[in-house]
Amino acid sequence: MNCKLQIATLLALILVCAHFPEASAVPRCLCLNFIECVPKKFVKDFLIIPKSSHCTKTQIILTISKGSRVMEACLNSELDQGMELITCWNRINHDIGRKEECIRPRRTRTPK
Template sequence: MAFLSRAILLLLPAVVCIQLSGASGDGIDRCWCLNSLKRAVPKEEIEEFSIFPRRSNCDKVEIILTLKPVNNSTEVIQRCLSPETKQGINLQTCWKNKNINNTPTFKISSCFQV
């Protein structure tokens, strides 16, 4: 009986940690884009982009742009783009038509000549 009590006491913190971490089946537990740009970003400034469809814990399509480094910087700058903008619609169309390997990120040069 003492062994069972100790086992439960050791298991309980692990279960609580998993619950608090928000672990879900797809590994994504919320929307990443809290604020999205409503204006276009010049294509010359974009290195690549990712599009995340609606999922169980985020009810909107998210477009994340990775911008090219500025002034030899090593800092990675990412911005969210509203999927309803003209540029957002164009990127989604390109993603659907050209991303045949379903890669997580897609080079902007694959969509448009810059």
């Protein structure tokens, strides 16, 4: 009888572990290496991931296109270009349709 109880407990434990596989994963930041600056003409898109319990830094992932090469890179969010992008993203209220305003801001004309 004792053996049956141990087997039933073990099976229940296996089912619980199989049901929650994400509990065993160790979350971390997506960005481990950062670039300091990218010319805006090469930036095609960006993704801003706010600070969370998994990562204590705001992460900025840029899609960069140079010629026929397309690649992703992490921009340092603590330097000027990163802070400007975050400020713009907050100003447009995270509106995906207006992302282009942050990548290529309009120039304001100054009166002569």
